[in-house]
Amino acid sequence: MTGFTGSAGFAVVLAEAAAIFVDGRYTLQVRNECDGDSWTFRHVTEEPRRSWLAEHLPEGGQLGYDPWLHSQREVETLKDECARVGGDAAACPDNPLDSIWSDRPDPPASTVETHPLAFAGESSESKRQRVSQVLQDNQQDAVVLTRSDSIAWLLNIRGTDVPHCPLALSFAILHSDARVDWFINARRVPDEVAALLGKPYASTPPIASRQPWGSWGASASASSRKAPWRGSSIACAAPKRRSEQEPIPVSCPRRPRTRLRSPGHARPTCAMERRSAAFSIGWTELLPGRT
Template sequence: MASPAEATGSLAPEASKTGAGGGDHLASLRAELARRDLHGFIVPRADEHQGEYVPARAERLSWLTGFTGSAGAAAVLPEKAAVFVDGRYTVQVREEIDLAQFEPRHVTEEPLSAWLKENLSEGQRIGFDPWLHTDSQVQQLRKAVGAAQGELVACETNPLDAAWPDQPEAPLAPVILQDLDFAGKASFEKRAEIAAKLKEADCHATVLTLPDSIAWLLNVRGGDVPCTPLPLSFLILGDDGVASWFVDERKLSDAVREELGNGIEVRDPSGLADALDALGARKAKVMVDPASAPVWVFERLEAAGGEIFKAADPCQLPKAQKNAVELQGTRNAHLRDGAALTRFLSWLDREAPAQITAGELSELDLVRKLLSFREGDSRFRDSSFETISASGPNGALCHYRVSSENDRRLGTGELYLVDSGAQYLDGTTDVTRTIAIGEPSAEMRDRYTRVLKGHIALALARFPKGTNGGQLDSLARYSLWQAGLDYDHGTGHGVGSYLSVHEGPQRIAKAGSTVALLPGMILSNEPGYYKAGEYGIRIENLVTVVEQGLQPGEDRAMLAFETLTLAPIDTSLVERSLMTDIEVAWLDAYHLRVREALLGQLEGEDAAWLRKATQPLAS
C-alpha cells in the first residue's frame, strides 16, 4: 500500500451540500470565528499526534468540507474558502466538496501560501489550533500570513469544535500489553536505551507525541484509531529511564497498571502542561521532534524557561529496526496471511468467473470475502488499512477506496487490483496482487511485465551500508522508463510490528528519506502502472533488510532484501519475451518457496490451485 486510500466515483458536483461538510457547517464556523474576532481559520486533517489514522472526533476537515481523504487542509476566510490536497486526491476532492463553497487547490502547484497572498487582506487575523500543527508547519504558516500582512493567532480552544454540535467523544479503547513473546524486548530495556541517547545529547528528557513510538516503548497496544492498534497518549521520558505517561486512566485495567511497573507513572492527560512547566522551571534541556510534535509543546516549554533540543523522535529508528523476535513474528504472520490470500485467489479463479459473467460480483463483495479468510486466524485483530479493491478503470486510481456509493461490478477482459493487509498479534502485513479477469490485452501484459521486472530488480538488490531508499528507487522504475512510463507514488514505505502499516523513517521513493536502510527494517516493494480510465497494476510484497556478509572475491559486505510476503503472482499476465533468464529464475524460485511454505496449510481445491499457480514460467 503506497499511501492512504483514495475514494472515487462518478458523482457530479452538487450546488449545495449540508451533510458532512457544506454550507451549513461552513456558516457555523464563520459565525464562531466572528465571535472570537477572527477573520479566518486553518483546518488540517490531523489530530494532536499527527497520525495517519485519526479518531472520529478529529475528523474536522471531513466535517467542514465533506472531503474524506487522509491528508489535506482547508483555509477559511469571511468570503472565500479552499481545500488543499496532494496529487492523490485531486479527483476525489472535487467529487466530495461543495464547489460553490470551497475552491480545490493542489497543495504543491497552488499552495496555501499563494492562496493567502491572493485572498488575505492586511490586518486580518487568521486562527490556528496549536495542538494540530507541528512546529515546522507553524513556521511556514507564519511566513505565509506575514507576507500577506496578516496576523497568525494561536487559539486556546478550537473554534471548529465549538461549531460542531455533535462532535464525537474522545476514544476510550482499552489498553492491552504486547506480550514479550511478540515484542522481543522488555519496556525497561527500551527505556534504558533511549535514556542513554538522551544523555549522549546532553538532554534531561524527551517529549513523545507519536502514539506508535509510545506503544513500542511501553510494549502496549490499543484501539483508539481505525486499523492501527494504538492508544492515544503523550509521554515524557527522563534521562533516568523513568516515564510519565499521560493517558486516560479509564483505558487501563488494574492488571495492566500492575504490569507496567514502577518505572512508568500514569498521569491524566490534563497534567501534561504542569509537567512541561516543571521541566521549564528546572531549565531542563528537552528533546522534541519538530516534524511531529504539536507547536503547543514548544511554546509551553519555552514559556516555562526550558531549553528545547530539536531532534527526530528518538524511538523511531530503533522501532524500525526489528529485533529477532519481531522478525520471526512477522515471518509467521506472513505465512498465515499468505495462506488466507491464496484461499481468496483460488476462490476468485474457481468460483468468481460465473458470477462475474452474470454481473453478480462487486468490489465490495471481494473485500468481504477476503476478510472472511483472514478472520479465521486466532491472532488476527483487524485490517491494517481499508482494502483497496479496484476493478477496471478504478484500478487506475492508485489509492481508490470502494464504498457502497461507488461499488463497481467486475467485468471480463479487465484487471482487478487488490491491495490489502492485516494486523496480527505477531506482525503487520500489506500485499497487492493484480489479477487478469478473462483474457488480458497485449498492452496489459506488457505493462504488467514491466512492473514485475521492477519488482524483481528491487527484490534482488544488493547495496552497501549507508544506502538510503532514494538511491534504490530507480531500480523499480527502469523497465517502465524505457517504455516512457512511470508511476506517481513511492516504491516502498516502512511497516511496523503489529503497529502502523506506514512507518518511518525508512522509505523508498524518488525523494526518499536520507535515513540509511538498516538490518531489521521492513519495507514494501510495490512498483505500479496506472492508465487513466482503463486499468491499474501494482505488485507488492513486504521485504526486510538483511546482512549478507562478505562474499568470496568481494571487498565489502553488502545488505540485501529478504522477501516476507508469500502469495502467488499472476503469471497469466507475464509476457515471457520481456523477461531475462535471471528474472524468470527469481519468479520460479519465489513460487517454489510459496508452494513449499503454504501447501501444508491448504487442502483440496485450494492446494491444487496453488500447485498450478506456482508452476515454473513456460520457456
C-alpha cells in the same frame, strides 16, 4: 466542516473566502463532496497555500490555528507564509470548531493491551533505559513523544483507536531517569498492563480533556535542571529535523525493520501471508472475465 472524506488535505477559512487543498488523488472527489459555492478547490502543490494567502489574506490579517494539531515546523511555515503578505498566524486558545461540532465522536475508550514480549523482543523498561541514556548523553532532561506509534513501541502497548492500526492515541514524556509520564485516560490502562510496564511509570487524566500545555511543562519540570520548553532541555520527537530551540536527541523511536525478528513473529507472519493470499485469490475471482 467541509464534507470531504479523503485521507489527506487541509482547509483555510477567512472572513470572506475559504479554500480546500488536496493532492492529485482527490481532485475529482473533493468536487463531488464539497460545495463549490462555499469552497475554492486548490491542488496542494500546483496551487499552494502561500499563493492563495497572498491573494486573500489582507495586510495586517491574523490567521488562527490550533496548536494541538500542528507541529512546530508546520507553524513556522504558516507564520512565514502569513508574514510575506504582512499578516501573522496566531495560536487559538480554543478551537472554534469544537463549539459547533455537535455530533463529534466521543474520545477513544477502549482498553489498552500489552504487546507480548515474545513479539516485542525487548521489555518496555529496557527500551526506556536505552532511550534515557541517549537523553543523558545529549544533556537533555526529557523528550516529548507525540506520535502514537513511537509510544506503542516504547511502552509495548497496543490499542484499537485507529482503524486497521493497533494504536492507542496518547502523548508521553520520557525523562532522563527512564521515568515516563503517559497522557492517557488511566481507566483505559488495566492493572496488569500497568504492572507489565515496569517502574517508574505514571498515567494521567485524559488528554482529550485538552489540558493546557502548561500541565506538560509542570510535569516535566518537576525534576528538570532547566525551564521546560523552548530553548530549554526538553526535546520534541515529532519533527524529523533538529531545531536550535528544541534539540532532538531521539526522533520517533520504534522497532527498526530488519531481517532479524523475535521468534514469536514466525507463526503470525505465516498466518497473515496465508490470509493475504486467500484474499488475493478471492478478489481476482470476482473480476469480470477473470478465472
